[in-house]
Amino acid sequence: MTDAIIFGHSTDSKIVAVYQASETTVKIVRRIDGKTTTQERKFYPFLFLKDAALLKGFDKKFWEVKLAGSNYYQYLFIFRRWSDIRAALRKIADNLSAGHGDTTRDLSETEEVYVRLDPVFQFLMQTGMTLFKEMEFTELERMQLDIETFARSGFSNASRKEDRVILISLSDSSGWEYVIDGREKSEAEMLSELVNIIKERDPDVIEGHNIYNFDLPYLMRRSEMNGVKFRIGRDDLEPRVFTSRLSYAEREIEYSNVEIPGRQIIDTWLLVQSYDSTRRELESYGLKNAAKFFGFASKDRTYIDGSKISETWLKNPDLLVKYALDDVRETRLLSEYLSQTSFYLSQVLPFNYGQIPRTGSAVKIESLFVREYLRKKHSIPRPRAGRQTSGGYTDVFVRGVVGPIVHADVESLYPSIMITYKISPEGDALGVFQRTLKHLTKLRLDTKKQMRGEEDPAMKFKLDAMQSSLKILINSFYGYLGYSRGIFNDYSAADMVTETGQKILRQMIAQISSDGGRVLEVDTDGLYFVPPPECADEEAENKFVAGISHSLPQGINLSLDGRFRRMLSYKKKNYALLGYDGKVRIRGSALISRSMEKFGREFIHTAIEYMLHENVQGLHDLYVEYVRKIGRREIPLAKMVRTESIKESIDEYLSSVRANRRNRTASFEAAISAGINLRPGDRVSYYISGNDPTPRSFMSARLFDEDSPNQLEYNSNYYLRKLNEYAQRFLEFFSPEDFRKVFSSDEDMLFKISLDGVKMKSEDVSTAESKIEEEEDE
């Protein structure tokens, strides 16, 4: 009879289930194509919330699960007292070392991996079950507590309470300053004291801004140098560090992942980037900027320049302490605000709190599916090879400035389609996909309803965090279908969702047009249009949209999402809106992007604002002003800087260039000649030097040094050309003669240019799509 585990096979065989022993090396025996390999891996005890239901499923003496290509080794045990866990793990470890540990099966003929876990689970169940009587979950639906309990549970970890918060800050500028509760000590003493504080206060959660990349690795390094054991984990264990990658939208970030046994780490630097991956509003992800952005920076907050920290510590330590504590307070507010969704998700998903922000959305929902399959002891399919072939429908019908504007969109288009048309992956034999999707959707709607009726602002905030964490899950279902590594992927199902979406959008376009509206721009699930003249107010517009919605299939709801005075329609996915409140919002990378020089962004923003107001004179004056200021180098260098984020390290870049796989680029070359190191996800700021208006930018790029900007260094000829390139975006909004008048500098002319009669124009755009339709009509 075996005591535990093991499995394995195929060249990329993955570990499917592992139990973890305290300070114990676990032997993993794999047999691959007849050859046995033994690997020793050290595991630390990590605990996972919410797996009680899984444990509940292990009620037979012996069972076998068939898994494939999955890396779900996270399914584990739940205990409340550390001593119970230790006892359990010791017991397993004893069994292991007594030689009962390994069982392998040769799986070379199939791709499947088999797991046999019974006696271990038997033992763990006995311990775990008595501790968790109150969590008698039997159905997936009951994994979630009712909304009330769910929301009230809040942040239960002790470190959240004010009196238990440890404020620790440090600075790396000279490598020697430490501030701990405001007292000064030798570095070794400081480190030991830090370890003691953590041990004594025993926090569940440790938070920091960029704590993965800086604070923790740094403290570990200094401890090693000072001969201090950095035992800040439970059980006196030391943290473990390894390089890891995260991707937010198209950006990939490399960071040092740190695991502290028994504790959760929350890095607000990552949370801020995750927040921004959909909103794209932040200029930088630094603590100060982020705190200001979210409104967490207090008015009397202490600011100290990065380069002056050592000096301040020597001359005015109290000031530095104040500064450091302000840093910590801001971090805490950021975390309080941004980690709520992760916290709630940790109650739903089989991942722990610290893991949630580091996992992608597909992995999150897949874990729900797999959990249910394990519970039902049903086999799990393999990912299918292939590719999704279709996406959302996008089109633009009018270019120019028009108004008034109504924006209508379908609420949760893809989830609605999947529910309405019962679309689910073929591999999902148990129907978990539909069931989970429906359940989460209902839970979210209920939560939103409760939120609307809630008076207490704190409770309202919690409910909001909860519903948005559910939204994250719901919106991942469609993407998951087309995910190549998803074990329940189904490309034709994904195509069916998008194609149905396209059909519905076209139906809306046709309906709005035939009802007298003028459709300007559409994208995937929503459209901008000029309502028919008889829609004079918001009420009428709402009614009009409701009428369109009524013409759509049952289960698909169109609603009015926004009203605007005017719209500047440029290209697909690129437009600007003027709100009734006077606010201008610009969408699309072809118009404006954060990598663009600040002067360019300001120019385009103001220019668009003037065009939305049909202020031709203002537009002309603006252009003339920029020509003058750039020519005389009156704009500060900081505004001429481009900031790009990079996806490769310098080494990877150089070898790609050498292999002719990619071209040289300004950002990398600027960093290389300045001698700085880069890691994926870093942002590089540079400007163009010299006089040539059309330089090879990778040769003229210089890294921007914030502390000593060299004002006269920038290439004003180049930036004048850039200005004209930006102005070129507006070519289509005027007749050619008018455009020349508006975007020329008075200084070139004998007389001041007359802008009388210059008008903005709008025109119908004939896109490929509409051409096809025209041909069909003939």
Added chain:
DNA sequence: AGCTGTGGCAGGGAGG
């Protein structure tokens, strides 16, 4: 070590 999707635009470098 871990990774949701497609559609769309701009700009730069290289080569014809």
Added chain:
DNA sequence: CCTCCCTGCCAC
């Protein structure tokens, strides 16, 4: 000059 290809950024 033009075209191709790649990267980066963005909308949904």
